[in-house]
Amino acid sequence: xxxxxxxxxxxxxxxxxxxLTGCMARPGQGNLAASAPPDALVVDIPAIALVYDxxxxxxxxxxxxxxxxxxxxxxxxxxEQIALVRRAGVRSAFVDLGPNGLAIYANGRPMLTMDxxxxxxQSLGAVLEIVGVDNADTLVKVLPLARNMSLGVAFxxxxxxxxPTLVGPAPDRAALQASVQAAVSQVxxxxxxxxxxxxxxxxxxxxxxxxxxxxxxxxEGLGMIAGFLPPDALAGLNLNAEQMEQVAELGIQxxxxxxxxxxxxxxxxxxxxxxxxxxxxxxxxxxxLGLDGGVLPVLTGADPESLDALRQIGxxxxxxxxxxxxxxxxxPE
Numbered sequence: 001x002x003x004x005x006x007x008x009x010x011x012x013x014x015x016x017x018x019x020l021t022g023c024m025a026r027p028g029q030g031n032l033a034a035s036a037p038p039d040a041l042v043v044d045i046p047a048i049a050l051v052y053d054x055x056x057x058x059x060x061x062x063x064x065x066x067x068x069x070x071x072x073x074x075x076x077x078x079x080e081q082i083a084l085v086r087r088a089g090v091r092s093a094f095v096d097l098g099p100n101g102l103a104i105y106a107n108g109r110p111m112l113t114m115d116x117x118x119x120x121x122q123s124l125g126a127v128l129e130i131v132g133v134d135n136a137d138t139l140v141k142v143l144p145l146a147r148n149m150s151l152g153v154a155f156x157x158x159x160x161x162x163x164p165t166l167v168g169p170a171p172d173r174a175a176l177q178a179s180v181q182a183a184v185s186q187v188x189x190x191x192x193x194x195x196x197x198x199x200x201x202x203x204x205x206x207x208x209x210x211x212x213x214x215x216x217x218x219x220e221g222l223g224m225i226a227g228f229l230p231p232d233a234l235a236g237l238n239l240n241a242e243q244m245e246q247v248a249e250l251g252i253q254x255x256x257x258x259x260x261x262x263x264x265x266x267x268x269x270x271x272x273x274x275x276x277x278x279x280x281x282x283x284x285x286x287x288x289l290g291l292d293g294g295v296l297p298v299l300t301g302a303d304p305e306s307l308d309a310l311r312q313i314g315x316x317x318x319x320x321x322x323x324x325x326x327x328x329x330x331x332p333e
Contacts, residue, residue, distance in 0.1 A: 024049045024061065024154060027167040032099055032150035040148070047094070047152035047166070050075060052298075054158050056082045061156075077298050085157050088293030092164035093155040095299070099147045101274065104299070106289040108168025110282050111296075115263070116274035118147060123271035130251045130269065155299060171281050179284070183318035206326040213332045215239035247331050255329040259320045283317035286310065 026047035033044035049061040056077035094105040101115040116124070125140035154166055188195055207221040217237035239247070256267040263277035290296040291311050297304050 023047060026094070026096070026152045026154070028096075028098065028150065032148075036148075042148045042150070044150040047154045049154045049156055051156045051160075052077065052082055052158065054082055054086075055079050074301075077301075081294055081298055082157060084294035085298060086159065088289060088295075090289055090293050090295055091157055091160040092166060093157075093295050093299055094152060094166040095155075096152040096167070097146065098150045103167075104290075105167055106285065106293065106295045108165035109171075109285045109289065110277075110280050111286045111290045113263075113277040113280070113282055114274040115277060116146070118144070120272050120274045121146060123268075123273055126271050127268050127273060176279075176281050179281075180318045180321055183284075184322055187316060187319055206328065208328045208330060209237060210330045211239065211244070211332060213244075215241065215244045244331075253331055253333060257325065257327050259323060259325045261321075264320070278317060278321055283314050283321070287314035 023046035029046055030044060032042050036042045050058050050072070051061055052058050056079050058072050058075045058077075060072070090106050092105075092107060094108075096103045096105070100117070101113065103110055103114070104112040121143050125136070125143045128136040128139050152166075154164070156164060185195065204223070205221060207219065210218050210220060212218075215238055217234050217239070219234055219237070251269070253269050254267075258265040262279045263275045265275055266273045286296075287310075291304075291307060291314070294304075296302065296307055296310075
């Protein structure tokens with residue numbers, strides 16, 4: 001019995017030492033552990049480094065884990081995917097999980113940033129249960145632990161070198177704002193919408209789209225503008241019986257979306273979700289590096305076509321970023 005326990009202990013130590021060998025320093029490492037109370041249990045470890053070769057094969061910082069029975073085949077990608085990332089000049093990507101949120105970077109530039117606190121993490125768990133995510137009951141219990149974690153995964157592509165940039169410096173706010181304004185003018189021009197229209201929309205105040213049991217939508221909050229709309233102006237918002245049934249099955253009663261200078265705030269059934277930030281160029285980086293540069297398919301394993309909706313969001317994001325909106329959608333109980 002003692003020999004078996006010793007063998008198990010040695011095996012665990014071997015695996016742990018091997019994994020740590022395949023790690024690299026990450027920005028912010030050690031901050032959580034240093035600020036935590038002495039009796040607090042926290043996880044604050046270096047970043048796991050996944051290294052890709054030109055054929056899309058992946059290793060743990062060059063370490064062969066097959067001898068330990070650990071396979072990384074599920075993370076392997078095609079040579080074409082790696083070639084696309086290289087043509088875009090992307091040398092690294094980084095997923096950073098911390099007590100205050102989740103961030104995904106490419107070449108040190110943020111592509112997705114979610115800010116959370118204890119309340120929004122709890123709400124996120126409730127929403128996962130509402131929409132019927134698999135193993136939601138387990139996730140509800142695990143999500144609050146994210147407040148006690150600080151870890152990351154670095155994806156290193158050919159040409160990354162020994163010291164790749166995982167998190168770069170903050171962008172120039174003035175230059176970023178100027179680029180957003182230029183993008184707004186371009187998008188409005190493509191849509192044939194005069195520039196003043198976005199300003200009128202932002203000045204409306206809170207809007208409410210309210211559905212009746214038949215799926216017919218009414219729009220509240222337009223004020224005098226409502227009198228100028230044609231009778232069928234809201235027909236595109238109406239939902240059919242099947243769509244209303246799906247909403248009821250999901251238990252969705254209300255959704256509120258607010259655009260703020262720092263990001264997008266969403267509340268579902270009164271549960272505030274983590275803030276999706278866009279004030280550091282995230283949306284432009286998401287399209288340029290995540291989609292056009294092929295980083296997101298490599299990180300997620302998703303088919304590029306399945307991510308096209310993100311491209312549309314990225315296209316219209318400048319309008320959302322510069323237009324203060326407060327829109328609620330209310331369904332019948």
